[in-house]
Amino acid sequence: MTTELPTMFPWQSEVLERALKLKQSNHLPHAVMLEAASDYQMDGLARYLSMLLLCDQPENLSLCGRCEACRMMSAGTYADFSLVTLEVDEKSKKLNKNIKIDQIRNLIHELYLTHKYARLKIAVIFPAEAMNKSSANALLKTLEEPAADVLLLLITRNPGRIPITLRSRCQSWTIDPADERASLQWLADQGIDAAIAAQYLQYAGGDPLLAMHLQQxxxxxxxxxxxxxxxxxxxxxxxxxxxxxxxxxxxxxxxxxxxxxxxxxxxxxxxxxxxxxxxxxxxxxxxxxxxxxxxxxxxxxxxxxxxxxxxxxxxxxxxxxxxxxxxxxxx
Ligand SMILES: [Zn+2]
Structure with missing residues (x-):
């Protein structure tokens, strides 16, 4: 099963570049708190950033698409990558409001297992502010004794809602929101008429991804x-x-x-x-x-x-x- 490669957005390039440089100079921290500019496409952001750090030959922030990591990540078979997010409740069929402690426990278990490949192991949690107190506490212990060659990536829109004890153990990265010109350009590139794009960008309070979502x-x-x-x-x-x-x-x-x-x-x-x-x-x-x-x-x-x-x-x-x-x- 092959899925498409995730997309990167122009306004994310600064953070992606920084991440790649840190990796190439062997200075990647154990844990990063990434403040995203939008609630939308966090999944895509998590995958793109992870793939960029795993890819053997990224070029100008693009994924090679051919290496083992790119192929396995696209197919969802790369064993050293875990992603924890809100799950749909089996009974109510609604999205849970919290990331459950069991999800975090499973993730921690994975982190300490032997690496399957000679690459970084990456674990992503988003939206990180959805962890409840016990989930955050469980994770805190892991951050105090980080496993080797593991990157823990917490993605959030609201760093202020994450316990300071957790935040202080992460390196903080921020994706700045796209400015109006870049947003309108991006919406135009998606085939949205200029006047409609401007109207939707206004509805979305300047968030191009939300504008796109609302337009759809x-x-x-x-x-x-x-x-x-x-x-x-x-x-x-x-x-x-x-x-x-x-x-x-x-x-x-x-x-x-x-x-x-x-x-x-x-x-x-x-x-x-x-x-x-x-x-x-x-x-x-x-x-x-x-x-x-x-x-x-x-x-x-x-x-x-x-x-x-x-x-x-x-x-x-x-x-x-x-x-x-x-x-x-x-x-
Ligand atoms: Zn690659």
């Missing part, structure tokens, strides 16, 4: 649909429950993103940031304060996703608060 989901159409329903709700033509039901026909990431975007837009508007500097009235200032509070609150509330009912209740609560703020008058 036809997010723009959902935004338009949501705007119409929200307007009806704010006019009183639709209840919060009805609006939520429509929203929840999508996976929760979509309504979460829609709400985040809407609150941000209203905040900008209330603060006068959407137009040339204008004097803000007392009503608008009050609105802005309420919206900023709601934005913070919504971020926390909409993280619940154990079951859909919880999420729906939180979503309704946020929407009702939004309506109250927007229709509030100074007494």
């Amino acid at each position: 989901q036809n997010y723009a159409q959902r935004v338009e649909k949501f705007k119409t329903s929200l307007a009806a709700f704010l006019r009183g033509g639709q209840s919060a429950t009805e609006l939520c039901k429509n929203l929840l026909s999508d996976e929760v990431a979509i309504p979460r993103r829609l709400i985040e975007m809407t609150l941000k837009a209203y905040c900008y508007k209330a603060c006068g940031m959407d137009s040339a500097a204008q004097k803000i009235s007392a009503v608008e200032r009050d609105k802005a304060r309420g919206l900023l509070d709601l934005q913070r609150r919504a971020q926390q509330q909409l993280q619940v996703e154990e079951n859909n009912l919880d999420f729906q209740l939180q979503l309704e609560d946020v929407l009702i608060s939004l309506k109250q703020i927007l229709t509030r008058r100074l007494s």
